Amino acid sequence: MSIVIMVGQLILGLSILVILHELGHFLAARAFGIKVEKFYLFFDAWNFSLFKFNYKGVEYGIGWLPLGGYVKIAGMIDESMDTEQLAGPPQPWEFRSKPAWQRLIVMLAGITVNIILGIFIFWMLTVRYGETYIPVANAHYGIVPGEIGIKMGLKPGDQIYAVNGVPIQRFDDLTSSNVLLNHSVLNVQRGNQKLNLTVPKGILNDLSDDGIEQFISHEPRTQFMVDSVMVGSNAQKAGLKKGDSIVAVNNNPIRFFDQLQSQLALNKNKAVVLLIKRGSDTVHLTSNVTAEGTIGFSAKRDLVKEDTIKYGFLASLPIGASKAWGTFTDDAKGLGKVFTGDVKFNKAVSGPVKIATMFGGVIDWVRFWSLVGLLSMVLAFTNLLPIPALDGGHSLFLLIEMIKGKPLSDKFLERAQIVGFVLLITLMVFVFGNDIFKQIVKH
Incomplete structure (x- = not known):
């Protein structure tokens, strides 16, 4: 059941991000009178879709290949590689007929929506929960x-x-x-x-x-004491009771919980002698340690007092914006670390498998929306990279056109799109494989 919840949260989170990203392109295109032919969540590769319908000349649907989504804009060379529509003369409702500045806005609209969404989510989380931290x-x-x-x-x-x-x-x-x-x-x-x-x-x-x-x-x-003993555990068999304090393991003094964890980790699959303080008495118990380094009890820890700062509705906005922008700049710094060689590429990238584990196998809406906000900023940064087939690549070519005063050739744009698409598919395959490999090694 936990796997179903994990996958369900992943699909829901990514679907929200993809739909709103593509909605940004859609609304910007329509605002400039550009015809949009398709709006898809996931890709309908080879024209196969799980669900679709037509409304006011636009085909809306859900594709079978869960690698993002897209809007197909008339008169634009995109991932569909539909070059037949470019054979005829430009039409006033086509992307290619519009001024470069309008096309640039259309290309950056998805990224803009993701940034706004990220700021909005962190803003609302701050309004609702404030900031809780340990001084x-x-x-x-x-x-x-x-x-x-x-x-x-x-x-x-x-x-x-x-x-x-x-x-x-x-x-x-x-x-x-x-x-x-x-x-x-x-x-x-x-x-x-x-x-x-x-x-x-x-x-x-x-x-x-x-x-x-x-x-x-x-x-x-933190310090600790025994809170409860698991039924049938080694701790129960040894005679450990609620309220006991473990003060030594094999004559090694214990005061803090991490000291106990360290001693048990050193004695996996072995028996240890526990010195117990029980009220005014001291008791010696012998317990076996599992292969995981546990004996089977829950600890009541002397948790450190937290502080919470509450903000008003408007005062929460700069706090949320700072958190969102911090995610964006951290991505940029992380990419810089890859280029300088401080971080290996396979260590820096994560895909759906790793993201699913971040959502977890239980429903926690604070964690869910925090991750969606974080991923929205990651998606904005990734799409801004000047790679053909990404929004950043299209935007780069438009900026070059604005500087030159004339558009780049359709043939160049087609080839760049193919190169970019191959790069992205290769990257996706690598990321999936890298995620799976990490999980196998981890277990």
């Missing part, structure tokens, strides 16, 4: 680094008080794009010692495979 000052016991964080020199309990010498206020700033993309220096307090640790340039390569938790956990270090 760094409340993380009294410091951080819990993952394997990647430990490799760069971080230790459990470190207090990171600044980044590049600038004090930070929010705990989630530690895993922000500013830290991960900018080769930042973390200013660390470790007991009485102050350290400066530099984030490696290629850290995104590792995070792509292992996840952000392997850098720094999104939750600060």
Whole structure:
């Protein structure tokens, strides 16, 4: 059932983005009196569609190939490669008959809608929920680094008080794009010692495979006690009870939850001796550890207090716009990292399989709309790239035409469209394969 929910959310999210993107092209074309022949969600390759109908001279439908969508604009060389319509003289209702500036607006309209949608979604989420965060000052016991964080020199309990010498206020700033993309220096307090640790340039390569938790956990270090014991688990068989505090594993002192996790991970498929504090008594229990490094209980953790900032309707707009624009600029910085060689291409790209896992197997509308907003900005950025067959490619050719004072030849545009289409298909195949390979390696 979780897979069905995951796929369903993916299809719904992408459908919203594609329909609104293409609606931007559609409305702009109609505003300039340009005829639109088709409006499709997904591609009706070889003229096969799952559903279609005609309304006021436009064919609306759903194709069978779920790789986006399109509007077929009369008199334009696009992914349909319908060059027969260009054989005759230009008609006043065709794309090619309109001034270059009007055609440029039509091409950029889809990207514009995606940007507006992204800003709107983050705006509404801010209006409804405000901003909830953990103040760094409340993380009294410091951080819990993952394997990647430990490799760069971080230790459990470190207090990171600044980044590049600038004090930070929010705990989630530690895993922000500013830290991960900018080769930042973390200013660390470790007991009485102050350290400066530099984030490696290629850290995104590792995070792509292992996840952000392997850098720094999104939750600060916490104390804990046993909340409930799973029926039939090793913990129940050992005699662990609700309210117990585990204070040592194999004589190794335990105070924080991450210390327990580390000790259990070192003893997978082995038996461990637990020192338990139960009221005023201390008890020794022996428990087997599973292959996953667990014994079978839920912890009641001493969670860190969060703060929530509420904004009014209009005050939420710049906050939402900043979040949306931050996604856009992060994509640009990430692409720059690929070109400089700091990030491998196969680590930087993700496709539908990875996106589906981001939506998850349960319905969480806050996460759903947050991802749709993020993906809307990603779609805007991707389509702005100057690649033939993308909106950015068409826009680039129109800008060249405006500079030259005359259009590029139809033959050149046809060939460029073919090259761009082949590049996109190749990229899609690679992305799908890359996603599947990552999932296989992960499991």
